[in-house]
Amino acid sequence: MSIELKIVCPSCGAVNRAPQKRLESGAAPVCGRCKANLFDGHPAAIGSESDFEKHISRNDIPVVVDFWAEWCGPCRMMAPQFEAAARNMEPHVRFAKLDTEALQGVSARYGIRGIPTMILFQGGREVARQSGALNASQIEAWISSQLTS
Secondary structure: OOOEEEEEOOOOOOEEEEEHHHHHOOOOOEOOOOOOEOOOOOOEEEOOHHHHHHHHHHOOOOEEEEEEOOOOHHHHHHHHHHHHHHHHHOOOOEEEEEEOOOOHHHHHHOOOOOOOEEEEEEOOEEEEEEEOOOOHHHHHHHHHHHHHO
16 A cells, blocks of 8 residues: 655645655656646745645645845855755655745744754744754755754
């Protein structure tokens, strides 16, 4: 019996079921609704509070959210590193970006005081956070250490 994981489509927000063995084999699952790849090596852009809630609560895989802003120099420096980490860690972890200027309510709810800040969610709950710009290998090491502890 194969375990099926719920994966939120980064393009349309539909919740898909994907066999865990298929994800582990490196197969590229597509969304049942919009036919976009569920994992494309790019962080999902969170455009609304409901998008955010869906991604952290409906994904069966861990979700790491980068809280950032366009005007933030360290955020812009870390963006390609965050994307590189996404390419390396998908489909085991969903990467997403949340613009703190556009979604101030979410940022306030999570007490974001400095950016960039990454928060790792699992099962809809915050399990860890890290502030400050990191390179791809540091991001991957931080996530891995949090998921194994």
